[in-house]
Amino acid sequence: MQGEFPKLISAVQKQERVKxxxxxxSLCDSRQxxxxxxxxxxxxxxVLYHDPLPKKQLMEWRRPSSPRPKKAKVxxxxxxxxxxxxxxxEGILLVDFEERNTTVTGEYYASLLH
Structure with missing residues (x-):
């Protein structure tokens, strides 16, 4: 599975994250x-995905003297x-997969968490 590359952020954005x-x-110090x-x-x-055929689907009966089948490059x-x-x-709560070009909005997140 491939992830996205880290995004470049400006000095102002870095300062905001530090803040x-x-x-x-501070919240962690004061909370239970x-x-x-x-x-x-x-x-x-x-993420990129690949759905190869299981080995059982690739098996075939042939005579020992028959030439080996040609395989296409996967x-x-x-x-x-x-x-x-x-x-x-505690760990992972939910993993959701959506089509490419799905618009991510607050409503999208709210529907997932509901």
Whole structure:
């Protein structure tokens, strides 16, 4: 499975992330473990997939003297799908696969989490 490359962010965006992380760490100091365990996070990425035929489907009966069958070169499918995953402190909660060009909105996330 291939993930996306990290996006380049500006110095201002980096500062904002540092500020938000500091706020989150302050929250961690003042909250109980149960509150922190209730946090759910998510991510999305585009993945390539390949659906090869099982070996049983490739088997055939032939005589020992028969020439070996010619095999076509297997190429990976260039089909991409969007994988959206959510997890908490216990592990993965949900993995969803959507067609390429799916618009990701707040409604999309809300319907997944519902």
């Amino acid at each position: 938000r992380c500091g706020q989150f760490l 473990k149960e509150d922190l365990d209730s946090i759910v996070t998510g991510d999305k990425t585009m 190429t990976q499918s260039q089909t991409k799908i969007m994988a959206t995953k959510f997890w908490d402190s």
